[in-house]
Amino acid sequence: MIYDVVIAGGGPVGLFLACELRLAGLSVLVLEQAEDPHSPLKRLPFGMRGLSAPTIEACYRRGLLDDIAMPPSAKDDSRNASGGAHWMQQTRRPGGHFASIQFFLDNIDTSKWPYRLPGPAGTNMAITMEHLETVLAARAEAMGVKIRRGLGVEGIEASDDEVTVRAGDATFRTRWLVGCDGGRGAVRKLVGIAFAGTDPEFTGYSVQVTLADADKLRPGRHYTATGMYTYQPPGIIAMVDFDGGAYHRTQPITLEHVQTVVRRVSGIDVEVTALQLATTWTDRTYQATAYRNGRMLLAGDAAHIHSPLGGQGLNLGLGDAMNLGWKLAATIRGNAPADLLDSYFSERHPVGAQVLDWSRAQVALMRPSPSTRALEAIVRDLIDTGDGATYFAERVWGVGLRYDLGDSHPLVGRSAPDFELSDGTRLGERLRNGKGLLLDFDADARLHALAQRWSERIAYVASDAKDRLGVGAVLVRPDGVVAWAGERAADHERVAQAAARWFGEPAR
Template identity: 45%
Template sequence: MDHDVVVVGGGPVGLMTACELALAGVRVAVVERRTDVDPTIKAIGLHIPSVEAFQRRGLLPALLEAQGRQARELLAALPRRADLARVPVSSDIAGHFAGITVPRSLVDYGDPDFGAAWSRDMMPVSQQALEAILAGRAAELGAELRQGAEMVKFADDGDGVDVELDSGERWRCGWLVGADGGRSAVRRGAGFDFPGTDPEITGHQAVVEFADPEVLTPGWNRTENGIYVYTPLPGRILTVEMDGPPPDRHAPVTHEELQDSVRRVSKTGVTITSVRSATRFTDHARQASTYVRGRVVLAGDAAHVHSPFGGQGLNLGLGDALNLGWKLAATVHGWAPAGLLDSYTRERHPVGAWVLDWTRAQIALMRLDPLTESLRRIVGDLVATPGGATYMAKKLSGVLQKYDLPGDHPLVGCSVPDPGGRIAEALRTGRAVLTGPDHLAGAGASRAGRLTHVESDAPMLVRPDGYVAWAGTAPGDTAGLEEALRRWLGGS
């Protein structure tokens, strides 16, 4: 084998997967056709599970530095934006659902589901900053990053995968991971099915300069022609038209096309003077029935596509990478217990299915007919209650994410509560963590290379991805521990 694993796609999901594999000692290469970070406007927020994942890998300081840098750049632009004074500033927004805002003041942040979370809010960090952080970390861990290269074909013969690059170079690897986006060549080449629903909207998102920005109303706006969202700083505009998908989804977005869309939807004569970044999207929603086929694995948009509303896509893909990385590494190293890699689909597919439903529901609530307007008023009334606002905030933040794992303890399947950060510190190695009194350290001694012990009064087995696989009811309780160790970490 030239490589244990080849990852196709060098975006955040592919890079996070490579980081996880390299951390576990796997020889991994990433193939990315771009030679630099894609500047196109994309997701700008990490949900709570994603932030916790970065914390558990020691990357939280880099995130905070990137967040601070973005804030400084925005502040530096303030004197140049006279229209900023028109922006309704409010700290009472915890998010939105189809443009219906969730009042922060009504959210019960004392709810137990928020109790163990690192933060209550998403962290605004651009996808470009994430790529830079993850690329640096992957290289530091020894992953090979092959930029400016494209996979042209591959063949899975059951014992490994032969990969050919556009340069003519050929590699032999044990596993191939497709993290190459919604039009994934890996998914198509391996024959994964991709059922779902066809699109009914055309959306545009861009960062632009306007000659006459005062004619636009900041925030979410509905007109008889569609929806537009305008953020004067930094000139971010989004339009949604309910007239079906574009004739060519993947053609470059032109200045004329973007200006026509903004004028139609806003019903103004606004003029765009320059376009810094622009993209086109639809509500095309599809999901692979399985994420593993032979020696080929899918992650991120290669496994599931949907509209961008709610910023779920990036976070969903990062969750895939965290769940997959340690399981594929265990498989490569030969100690994975039976069914471990299969649990990747079993655990992540329901999360992806929920995201597709969440985004489809938002599109349904964005329709412009009188029946939908009536429904929006009712949903708006529900969201404006403490129970409704709390439910929405929990869903938006990701704190309700839980895996259906064997065991009766309420913590099993949940992200591990870690008030002091000691477990996160131990998880930086990429190994599982066993917490509890000193005598429990002996229970995992035979799996020393896969497990770290942290002294605590609360006995728990925490998987490398930070999710609780087993928990005892008392400090000395070990009932079911050995079974859990075998299920997740294999035999001694």
């Protein structure tokens, strides 16, 4: 058998991409090196991740939002496991942080984002990696994705027409291969795509321990003369040790080593009596110089890595999957414009580069030096202003994301507003079939006729909306990005040009 797509990597990015491709009717095989998808490090409290607005919108538009929402009991477990999150004990509710400097919800001016409409998809959500992977794996398998665990890609042979993938004792043939196997995965190396960036400044630790004298450590985040640590009683500690990344994945993490690092970073002579869980991470920041070589592509951490500060890596990878899925599917089906797949790199590489620089900027504010502490004090003052909090929220939550599609209309290139239609449905619900959408508020017969020429690729909906935001019609790509918007009488020629650019030549 020859698959349409083989995906290396069965994490959230690979699984979400697999669902997108199956939505288009393609045959998909996912190869995952780990035999068991469950890991203590993916569970509470270490596995908690924050989902940004684009990620939540993607899940909403595919009917996954209710499934991924953590049940109240699980949220309660996360609080109990960590002794109660530090922010939950504060009188002001934080909306996120930059280099551990919090911005607060009561400072954020959402009127600065006039093209966001209220709806089921919010701006942020907390979830565990284990829960997210479980939901996505169940959805993928229900859709007919084949998942093979315990098989990592070891060899690749590519021709003009297909790719042969060797994994363990098995060999698979596919029309396209996508590497979603992480920053240290095999696909990027085998494909021969360069990885460029900056080396680490620190080793980060996330540990669960038992302390003989836990009351010596104060809860919350603390900068010190040697690094930074966050403590959640009774024994959850995250630390940053500016050692140039020397300890990351180079030696076993022992109780004695953890105690040494805790004492060095905190400056407090605490005693660690037991080590339950431990993992390390760094601020190594690299990005692939290309996301494609022939019939082989990269997404997620295989295309870009950075420190987990702010938790934007998962969101960046899922954004890759949402952007790539429909474009690769159209290419395989043969109805894509010639340069459609190239737009994956041109749109997502700049977003990745921006997130990497965002990560580097946070590291710069965490360095243990007097000048950094002085700069941190200034940023802390700025982030506690209305403009400052709004700016950081826009970046952290991803609500300001906009692709440059060469159109000056302020909606084009942005995530489509979740228009509430006259029948009570919303735009997001109309994207669950994976097709594009032409939403016509004025029921223009000529727009209807135009949409019929792309009827297999573009759905047409004629309906007024509760709030039109001043537009008469919008053309939305399958990933929810506005491809065209008209404020008054529709410019039918421009709509047709936008449809051809993103959906190929019409069928009739």
